[in-house]
Amino acid sequence: MSNPSLLILPGDGIGPEVMAEVRKIIDWYGAKRDLAFDVSEDLVGGAAYDKHGTPLHDDTMAKAQTVDAVLLGAVGGPKYDNLDFSVKPERGLLRLRKEMDLFANLRPAQCFDALADFSSLKKDVVAGLDIMIVRELTSGIYFGEPRGIIEEGNERVGINTQRYTESEIDRVARSAFELAMKRGKKLCSMEKANVMESGILWREVVTEVGKEYPEVELSHMYADAGAMQLCRWPKQFDVIVTDNLFGDLLSDAAAMLTGSLGMLPSASLGQPMENGRPKALYEPVHGSAPDIAGQGKANPIACILSFAMALRYSFDMGEEADRLEKAVEQVLADGKRTADLLGEEGVTPVSTSEMGDAVVAAL
Ligand code: ATP
Ligand code: MG
Numbered sequence: 065m066s067n068p069s070l071l072i073l074p075g076d077g078i079g080p081e082v083m084a085e086v087r088k089i090i091d092w093y094g095a096k097r098d099l100a101f102d103v104s105e106d107l108v109g110g111a112a113y114d115k116h117g118t119p120l121h122d123d124t125m126a127k128a129q130t131v132d133a134v135l136l137g138a139v140g141g142p143k144y145d146n147l148d149f150s151v152k153p154e155r156g157l158l159r160l161r162k163e164m165d166l167f168a169n170l171r172p173a174q175c176f177d178a179l180a181d182f183s184s185l186k187k188d189v190v191a192g193l194d195i196m197i198v199r200e201l202t203s204g205i206y207f208g209e210p211r212g213i214i215e216e217g218n219e220r221v222g223i224n225t226q227r228y229t230e231s232e233i234d235r236v237a238r239s240a241f242e243l244a245m246k247r248g249k250k251l252c253s254m255e256k257a258n259v260m261e262s263g264i265l266w267r268e269v270v271t272e273v274g275k276e277y278p279e280v281e282l283s284h285m286y287a288d289a290g291a292m293q294l295c296r297w298p299k300q301f302d303v304i305v306t307d308n309l310f311g312d313l314l315s316d317a318a319a320m321l322t323g324s325l326g327m328l329p330s331a332s333l334g335q336p337m338e339n340g341r342p343k344a345l346y347e348p349v350h351g352s353a354p355d356i357a358g359q360g361k362a363n364p365i366a367c368i369l370s371f372a373m374a375l376r377y378s379f380d381m382g383e384e385a386d387r388l389e390k391a392v393e394q395v396l397a398d399g400k401r402t403a404d405l406l407g408e409e410g411v412t413p414v415s416t417s418e419m420g421d422a423v424v425a426a427l
Contacts, residue, residue, distance in 0.1 A: 079137025
């Protein structure tokens with residue numbers, strides 16, 4: 065049997081810095097657990113634009129289609145802000161998501177005990193929190209046509225279109241129900257059916273799919289009310305399913321429940337491949353963080369936990385994923401903190417590479 069294959073795309077900003085720490089962990093698995101991965105590495109985002117004049121080379125795209133999993137760091141940065149939209153770093157990531165057809169974005173918001181004090185919310189609100197947001201990722205307002213800035217009369221108009229087909233809603237709803245079946249059997253669907261046609265259709269289709277999952281307790285919430293409930297009492301939720309735009313916002317808000325953007329992994333899953341496992345791309349929720357790039361300050365845990373999700377969902381190595389997550393928990397319990405995890409004075413932060421080394425040591 066061939067080794068599981070992994071394509072690493074470090075990208076821009078802190079992407080390469082946090083990915084270097086994941087490399088240490090992959091090396092540890094090779095040396096100590098005899099788990100060999102076929103790892104290849106390539107460029108994406110601004111780094112790819114600098115070399116090839118495009119944020120994702122066709123060869124890289126082709127490679128991504130054949131591997132068991134892609135692990136991506138982050139893309140973008142101020143250097144690329146004035147580029148034409150068609151070659152912006154973010155387009156590289158959008159193309160990967162679109163062509164791999166990764167329609168379900170899984171974002172866990174999990175509170176590590178050691179960080180419960182650090183949340184902006186009261187400890188009892190977040191302690192033990194373990195929810196999963198499923199965000200539709202390949203459609204909606206970020207892709208809908210028509211789009212653009214047009215002249216109308218004597219002024220310009222910016223246009224984006226929210227568009228969802230029944231089948232697009234159906235497949236992401238199914239992913240969410242399947243996930244709910246494996247978890248707390250509770251699913252909350254969020255849209256704005258009160259003011260959006262796509263929201264009305266969303267609610268109808270999710271309700272319809274729900275009839276096939278009678279064991280799952282399904283509820284619906286307007287996304288703005290959902291945002292409020294997420295901050296008020298997040299433990300009322302288990303799995304949340306929502307569209308691309310609302311999912312973007314809600315999962316960033318959920319991120320702060322757990323302490324830092326630097327802690328949150330994500331998985332983007334598509335249709336099953338020949339081996340039965342879904343096409344998959346794993347990446348930290350955070351971006352390229354240009355404000356701290358190159359300073360050894362970035363928290364590598366989000367990227368490390370993204371690799372743990374790859375172990376679980378793409379490589380069928382659930383026990384090894386547990387091992388890695390426990391190692392992270394151990395390091396946090398020992399008091400190791402990167403700067404983003406420090407509110408109070410008196411504790412000296414560890415660097416990106418010290419955090420990576422600590423996780424390897426805990427393994
Ligand atoms: P994007 O548009 O790519 O999502 P963004 O501008 O929304 O990027 P991030 O790049 O995620 O946001 O950064 C938001 C803030 O969080 C920044 O202040 C950044 O320094 C901080 N941050 C993000 N990731 C990390 C990390 N891994 N470790 C420490 N701080 C982080
Ligand atoms: Mg962002």
